Amino acid sequence: MTRRQKRCRAGRTVLALLTALGSPAGAALAGAAPARAAPAAVEIAPGVAYEQFGLQAAGGPARAHVLAVDLRHPKVRLDLLYPGAVAERATVSRLAGRQAAVAGVNGDFFNITETQHPGVEATGASVGPAIAGGRTLKAAVPDGQRFGPALPPGTSTRDVFGVGTDRRARLDSLALDGTVTTSAERLPLGGLNQYALPVGSVGAFTADWGDASRVRATCGTDTERAAPCSTDTHEVTVRDGRVAATDQSPGGGPIAAGTTVLVGREAGAQWLRKLAVGDTVRVRHRLVAARSKVPYRFVIGGYPVLSGGQPLPGLDHRTRAVRSAAGLADGGRRVLLLSLDGSPEYRTGLTIAELADVMRRLGAVDAFSLDGGGSSTLVARAPGTTTVTVRNHPSGGTERPVPNGIGVFSTG
CATH class of the missing domain: 2.60.120 (Jelly Rolls)
Structure with a gap:
């Protein structure tokens, strides 16, 4: 297959994921004009493609960086990126490099500071459950102990995004x-x-x-x-x-x-x-x-924002921020990993309600919010290279060390 044919195939793969309800990728929120008419995806590994595009949100322009992952491809899998210990942090690029991932995005919210408890150090540990390579690492803290924005009604710190031993992604509660x-x-x-x-x-x-x-x-x-x-x-x-x-x-x-x-x-x-x-x-x-009878090979915490193609009721529609998310399509056989750009011209970001709508427009039936703000990071290899690079611009100017992330792995 020629390089041109590979690019075209990658474009078709992502177009299938990034187009929903007749709306092209890059279409902004309701009432806004699309930023571009069609995606220009780059295949970074067999079954894995990267795309970036503009969004015109109510609070101003935003830019999305998206990984489209086809779990039906036998050489592709998702797993937890983490430093080897629950109470430890590292940048997403370093985690991906250590574990030889071809791409990745930041993960769960975490114990980032302890200003209320003098003399007590923040652990850096994540909020929700975590499973890596089929091994359970941790369970969820009580809802009231969570770091991050307020949880939508009906959700909890036990909510997870995961992939089962059947290679299907799903949202669940552990x-x-x-x-x-x-x-x-x-x-x-x-x-x-x-x-x-x-x-x-x-x-x-x-x-x-x-x-x-x-x-x-x-x-x-x-x-x-x-x-x-x-x-x-x-x-x-x-x-x-x-x-x-x-x-x-x-x-x-x-x-x-x-x-x-x-x-x-x-x-x-x-x-x-x-x-x-x-x-x-x-x-x-x-x-x-709570729902799946299939054992999980990989699990990460956060909270759901989209279920069955519909936004969860009571999502915040006021607070805007740079955000990251994971979406599911085709019965969990395909996954969308999104991270917004945090450069100054895009830093207003999206509300959680807007994030759910964007994920729906990209083709996700279910979607899950990950940590945002200075944590939002998406990394990917360029075709033909072996090292990941940061594709968005973290809002803090540099990568923030995080406790975990979603890693994309390929044997291709």
Whole structure:
């Protein structure tokens, strides 16, 4: 196949994804004129194409950068970009480079600052559930502990965008199902590698957490992120099924493979105080999907904005920002990854309601909002190269380190 034929095929692939309801790619929001009549896509790998185009939104001009990913192509897959630990951050370009992704976009909202809790460091950990390569990394923090804009009605921190072992993308909700069992009692597990635990609960931290302090997990409440840190805490280290150490307060540092650190607050702390070194403890945890019966290979957090081709009710139509999103088409066989440009002439961005409308016009039936603002980043390789470059302009002027992202991988 000639280079010209490849470009034409890439254009047809993206056109099929970026055209919806008779509207061409680049069509602006309702009542506005299209910025261009047709897309000019570039195939960056078999089944993966990149496109950018202008939008005339109500608040001013915007520019979208879009990756169209055909999951029906046997050489293409999506997976989590992350630094190797939940409580760690790196730029999207660095994450994609480390994991040899051909393209990617930033992911979930995260614990970016801790101005309300003097002396407590932000962990950098993401808000929602995360699964990488079929392995569960973490569960969701309580809704009230979330960083980012207000959630639309009916959504929660448990909402996810993911790809199952059937290679289909879907939107779902994942809840933690876990227990801590001793010879005398059994207690529900309240968290897994989370920067915030429910009041009165016990949370588990594994080697996937990293070496960040676990103190933040006991700060705030289920409804108020800025509430003071708990003064009633306890920590138990479990190794090879037995209590290896106890402490009155959460610690930090790396957690060895095969070791679980249990952190309790309030009632959870009181329960952990019953344990002594040498006691038998069994910790079990898994994420349970609300809708899909197909196991997930990859999952990332955020929140839905479009379902069944219709915007969710109650979406914010006032606050504009640079944003990123993921959309699903063709029964989850095709995925659209979008990131807005953050350069000064486009920095007004879109409202969440506008974002949902843009994703619908691009052909998405379901769509999912990812972190935005200074986090919004889209990277992709140029044809014939092996290194990704940033395609949009991050609004902060440089890439912001983030906890995770959606990586596009190709063996072609």
